[in-house]
Amino acid sequence: MRRRSARGPDAAGRERVLILSAGVGAGHNSAAAALQQACAVRTDVDEVQVLDVLQVSSLLYRTLLGKGYFVLVEDLPWLVEWGYNINDRPFRHRGPVDPWTRVNALPVIDAIKRFRPTAIICTHFLPAQLLASLLLRGVIDARTAVVTTDYDFQGLWLTGAFHTLFLAREEGRVQLMALGLPPDRVAVTGIPIATPPNPAPARDANKPPMLLISAGATGGDYALSIVRQTLHMRSSFTATVLCGRNDALRQRIEQLVAPAGDRYRVLGFTAEMPQLLRRADLFVGKPGGLSASECMAAGLPMVLVNTIPGQEVRNGDYLMEQGAAVRCNIPATIGWKIDELLREPGRLQRMQEAAQRTGRPNAAADVLSRLLVGPSRPLVLTRDAQKTILAESEQRVVASDLTGPSSLVRVVDLAGSSTVALLRAEELGDLQKRYATPDGGLVLRRGDAHMSLRGGEPRLLRAILRGDDELPVRVEGPSPPPHIVPAGPAGHDP
Template identity: 30%
Template sequence: MSRILILHASVGTGHKTAARALARAFELRGAAQVWCEDALDYGPSIYRQFYVNSYIELSEKAPVLWSYFYERSDRDDTKLTKDLRTLMDRFGVAELDELVDRCRPDAIVCTHFLPVNMLGREKRKGRLPQPLYCIVTDYNGHVFWVNSYADRYFVASPKAAFMLAQRGVHPSIISVTGIPIDPAIAEPKDREITQHKHHIARSPVVTLMGGGIDVDTMRQMTVGLIEEMGEGSLMVVAGRNEELEAALRDLHGTPKVDLRVLGFVDYLDDLVAASDLVVTKAGGLIVSEVMARHTPMVVVEPIPGQEEWNADHIVCAGAGLQVRLPEMVPLLVHNLLADPARLQALREGAQREGQPRAAFTVAEQILHEIS
């Protein structure tokens, strides 16, 4: 019976979501004990604040600067990359070693590069006998994920595998599995039955996800979709963004378009399964979840760097379309809904690309390797 320590970092929600999905998969596959921990909890609070806030400030409020940083740091031989690695080594998660000693896991699984690099240092010094596994949670292979002491990488796509190999990772330790998502998504759901379950009476169904999109942009897209859809149901998910939910509450549908504004819901997967089309940002986890349900996507406003890679992957896979200007979303949605053949082609692309069993695949391979 195996003991598994899963480490993520609370920079956005995707890394934590992947970690929880893996924890569930390990439990379902018989692991004796599974821990799921935020690596940033095991270091100085000032480091955590700096790390999280700098990412948010750059990626959301200064995307051009973030793009420059992302591209400049995606080379292992630059001074910027070396300085950042040194910073992580010196001021990072100092108490992580104590966590490992306390848990005594048989394997350590990381869904963020920060704990990979921190624990890779310990392996280099001969102080970490456990195998160290790295789960890349986007559709690229940025150099920050690369560590000479990682025992295996699990990546989303052949392109990501190629990128890691170009950065010196031996192909024999790269497994293309898809990004781990909630194992429950591997269970099929009928679209019409799911619509009936949630009292969604009108078709087609479009779900607009508000995560990472500012209030004004969301309101603009919602108003435009109500006007352009013609008929159907528009489900707008504000999540935990109470400001966004409040800003949309005064909007109403039409005699032919039902509008439903939702806050945080625990049935997001049902909405994806019930939808003919999903409009969303291009986070690695959410796009993987949508493709696993074979639902076409319109990706809007990708953050420079990893979201651009994710969005490009979706388009190249034929699973969705990308729009950089939110103003164009309503017209694109209208055109897609009016073209069933094109929508079906995107659905088939999502079906080809989706990996609903990715969490199980990763868990099964790791358990096999350490058994």
């Protein structure tokens, strides 16, 4: 018996998509903009809105999270790496959203209620964690997606409730399968990037290679030393130098390269980036998730410099594994290393081919296609299941190695065949006592939600029942080893 229908698209099948980001660096907002662009070409999306959650937070909160991160990167990079590694264990911080974050989240919650979305996509872990809390409290009734923006998966992105988790590469999917996550809730699409409005002309193999030297959106001073190093190179080349919003840096580089004539082109912040990526032969800069993904989609290999410890180092490791990048750790040898790369016959072409293979230019469209036709009920991970996942990551075991009460079991919606809950085996007894049917099945019911599952049952049922009074389900045992769970086309699950 149903109390009401779960809300989704309207009668005409039109979606209202809300994209939540956080302006900690440019990458998260760039991914949000790419998803907004992908929504604009879909006939089933009636309205799309992007919200940077920091922009509606208090000035103190915004400053500490936004600017504070870059202060640490500049002055205490070892602390950034330590923090990244500590938070790499999923569910290390469990429990409700802390009071300070909750207060700053109130404008976001108000925006969600006003917009009334049918789908919500998060390109940062902060709004993803908030959405998990709202799903469990029954505040929102929309499909939710978590879209990671680096090549490695970090534990902070895994929340207690979501509909689909989108990853940049297959190894991240294997990692989550090993932790016990159900394969139907994890997809590999790549990192969403914008589609250039006008295709750039093809690279001209008869012209000298063009270097694209990037100082990032804020204009890092490290670009000055890179340009100075290229002045000593023996190879024939041209270079476009991007100084971002740092006008002082642009002026210093212009003075530096003035004697070189028209070999160098120096730009500030530019809207030409997509075209420049497709005209260049080699990118020199930092391996942020979005920058790297844009380069790969353009078939543009990278020379990695000034990498931030943590996610950028791991991004770089992946690109080097693919043969699409080299890393310069010593500033004094950057020019020599680029020169050696250009002078080795066929090497640049091989790296360009590797970049082309690695790129996923359709990631944004793939995220939307998967989310909007995906399960209407979220996946809920109980508190005890979260403890098991944390213990697995600390003890370096996989879910299929576990037996007994602490092993993980999956609750699957019989009608939709989607996993709706992940819980410990010891929690299963409570469900079976309360919801077992005479034929040995299970039917979850709203009216009985006042009992047990260690206090988590009301939240579990509220989230997965949505508008229904009951839901027939089946229970599946511990997850199989990740290597026997095949991926479908383009990294999608079967």
